[in-house]
Amino acid sequence: xxxxxxxxxxxxxxxxxxxxxxxxxxxxxxxxxxxxxxxxxxxxxxxxxxxxxxxxxxxxxxxxxxxxxxxxxxxxxxxxxxxxxxxxxxxxxxxxxxxxxxxxxxxxxxxxxxxxxxxxxxxxxxxxxxxxxxxxxxxxxxxxxxxxxxxxxxxxxxxxxxxxxxxxxxxxxxxxxxxxxxxxxxxxxxxxxxxxxxxxxxxxxxxxxxxxxxxxxxxxxxxxxxxxxxxxxxxxxxxxxxxxxxxxxxxxxxxxxxxxxxxxxxxxxxxxx
Numbered sequence: 001x002x003x004x005x006x007x008x009x010x011x012x013x014x015x016x017x018x019x020x021x022x023x024x025x026x027x028x029x030x031x032x033x034x035x036x037x038x039x040x041x042x043x044x045x046x047x048x049x050x051x052x053x054x055x056x057x058x059x060x061x062x063x064x065x066x067x068x069x070x071x072x073x074x075x076x077x078x079x080x081x082x083x084x085x086x087x088x089x090x091x092x093x094x095x096x097x098x099x100x101x102x103x104x105x106x107x108x109x110x111x112x113x114x115x116x117x118x119x120x121x122x123x124x125x126x127x128x129x130x131x132x133x134x135x136x137x138x139x140x141x142x143x144x145x146x147x148x149x150x151x152x153x154x155x156x157x158x159x160x161x162x163x164x165x166x167x168x169x170x171x172x173x174x175x176x177x178x179x180x181x182x183x184x185x186x187x188x189x190x191x192x193x194x195x196x197x198x199x200x201x202x203x204x205x206x207x208x209x210x211x212x213x214x215x216x217x218x219x220x221x222x223x224x225x226x227x228x229x230x231x232x233x234x235x236x237x238x239x240x241x242x243x244x245x246x247x248x249x250x251x252x253x254x255x256x257x258x259x260x261x262x263x264x265x266x267x268x269x270x271x272x273x
Contacts, residue, residue, distance in 0.1 A: 007037075148186065
């Protein structure tokens with residue numbers, strides 16, 4: 001557990017009143033960040049994070065100046081051992097990491113959008129280190145974040161390699177499934193967009209597809225689905241269905257088996273969330 005509040009060094013040096021979020025001036029952001037940084041019980045903590053989320057993040061369009069300024073402090077909160085809601089904080093960071101993959105001009109070249117990318121790149125080592133966090137929810141959230149981040153980051157190769165390396169030691173089977181499915185989706189999307197990250201992402205996913213050691217039978221469906229995402233000729237839909245119905249496939253680890261298999265026909269290549 002952390003001994004005291006997260007320091008949030010430099011928070012007061014940011015001219016928050018001159019920055020904006022969805023509801024106007026961002027003068028209220030420091031108080032919310034400080035509240036989130038305090039350890040121990042807080043019945044309003046989740047509500048505070050939800051309010052911050054809706055204020056600083058705007059899906060698919062402009063990036064608020066307060067969002068770009070808040071990212072370094074959110075990264076600090078995410079890395080604080082024992083702090084409540086860290087997985088949810090990483091999920092918020094993940095939405096910022098995914099935004100460059102969806103943004104179009106002129107927003108993608110906007111100063112605040114570029115500042116967000118710079119902040120995430122600066123936090124690269126911290127984010128990769130969270131793959132080894134003791135909380136499986138944090139590990140799952142940061143893995144999803146890193147696949148999105150790797151699609152545009154200049155450190156795509158490092159991120160992809162770290163994700164593939166994590167599989168060898170990861171105890172959570174659902175996360176190992178997600179590493180393959182989310183990775184294959186990210187690699188396919190990088191290819192489709194012509195991103196230079198396509199090659200390192202594809203190489204990392206091929207490592208995961210070819211890994212047949214620990215839990216090999218349980219991961220057959222994930223490996224086949226990932227392989228098909230990279231190359232439609234690598235597996236047929238019948239192969240996927242047979243693997244989904246195999247007794248060795250742990251249904252709880254696969255999105256296709258949610259709601260007692262209601263998504264079986266459409267979801268075998270969707271990543272676990």
